[in-house]
């Protein structure tokens with residue numbers, strides 16, 4: 001087995017929605033990002049790359065590269081999953097925690113799980129999506145941004 005962890009943050013900015021795990025979630029703000037700023041997928045990609053000891057998302061998809069401007073982060077996730085498969089591994093399970101005061105994640109968690117499971121060649125039961133606030137403390141508590149943690153376990157395919 002191989003374990004990996006990932007973490008990502010984006011600041012809130014102008015906009016009317018945030019992308020979370022490939023799902024468009026209506027919100028009074030968007031996020032500041034080169035890509036679509038999907039913190040769930042970015043943390044998950046870093047967890048997959050970490051489990052493979054293949055560096056991080058910035059190495060594979062440099063923000064300086066214009067081809068990733070406004071990119072759909074699901075293409076990052078599918079590429080990371082291809083690397084997982086090429087190295088002879090499959091997803092055992094993934095556990096993701098989204099950290100923010102708003103938007104509320106609960107109503108979207110099932111849609112996010114389904115979307116991620118498809119890109120991870122896994123079942124919904126292998127993908128956990130949960131959320132917490134930081135009790136109004138810190139940058140997430142002040143509503144300045146959104147963060148996500150991800151942990152994955154890979155098993156031999």
Ligand code: MG
Pocket residue numbers: 008009010037038039042
């Ligand atoms: Mg990011």
